[in-house]
Amino acid sequence: MDIIEYVKNKAHEAREGARAIAVAETQRKNSILTNMAGGLRADKDYLISENQKDIAAAREKGLSEAMIDRLTLNEKRIDEMADGLIEVSQMADPVGEISNMRKRPNEMLVGRMRVPIGVISMIYESRPNVTADAAGLCIKAGNAVILRGGSEAINSNKAIVSILRKALHAEGLPEGVVTFIDNTQREVIMEMLKLEGLIDLVIPRGGEGLIRAVTENSRIPVLKHYKGVCHVFVDSDCDQGMAMEICFNSKVQRPGTCNAMETLLVDVVIAKEFLPPMIKRFSEAGVSILGCPLTMEICSEQAAPVKEEDYYLEYLSLKLNVRVVIGIDEACAHIAKYGSSHTEAIVTNNHQRAMRFLREVDSSAVLVNASTRLNDGGQFGLGAEIGISTDKIHARGPMGLQELTTEKFIVFGNGQLRM
Structure with a gap:
């Protein structure tokens, strides 16, 4: 079988599964997820x-220890995958929700109903747990999923999918609800991205290179975020103790995540007071500081000069840019130029500046007096998430169950006609 035929067969298998899971009752979907766990x-x-x-x-192959850690499954991580499926089973089912019902002058009732998207293709790297997470969320939202993990996790992903499909079979649903691409050739992805009409949405999850390749080649809508270049702006009117805790947590708590801070912006009015203890604390935690000229004047022994191109980088490590800015105008301008529309925060006691920051900063999540690390589906009360989108259409920010559905108009009439 050639690659084109292989990919089309997989997509047709998923499309058949999508028709079945779209009309499955909530209790049945929950039973499937429980059995999968x-x-x-x-x-x-x-x-x-x-x-x-x-x-x-x-x-x-000589992969790094960090990559091997992401690949590794142990009893704890398997339990976490299972717990994630149970958590999704306990969440409210968005499918069938009716909203915005209103009566028109001709007595016709018009509203919206939340419905599954259809067939969602997940293209991802490294972590085998994504296989179970993505399948669980798609099933609860009434979608079929085509899973294409990285070649480095092929055996792990095959094993997980075989277990998930057994649970579908036991419930009498097509196994194509969870369809797996077991061919690791790159050409498979390229062919899959051509299948508009069979696949409804593509979600790439991985490095910037993967996401750009998918976006540039897809004929199908893509939900994505390229990178997380996140900022914290410390305003002159702030609780500096709070600011220090927020900045430290935003960078150090888990630096390898997309919502970790990459650039700290500090108002010039408080820079000489705030930066020395802040940078000392960062340095003691192993953070390498790249500073602007004013930062270098204040803390030259603990920082190296920052280059302009550094402001565009997502480090995903204990490395941080620090820039002193002249108030909120310069802070917002910096974020607009160098940010990636992911997560930004302001630390301030000034309500007017806080509201201005919320209005003007164009990112998937904007926070006041809180860590950037909080931009997460679980932290926002969505439960599990399938990723964080920096797009503006159809979903933005953490993508939970509701973001894996769409809406259609529904109408209740009693004989109305167009005149």
């Missing part, structure tokens, strides 16, 4: 055994 727990030894094949191959 039970299957993962029951087959831990099998999952770990298959995962060891991927780890051995990764070591042979």
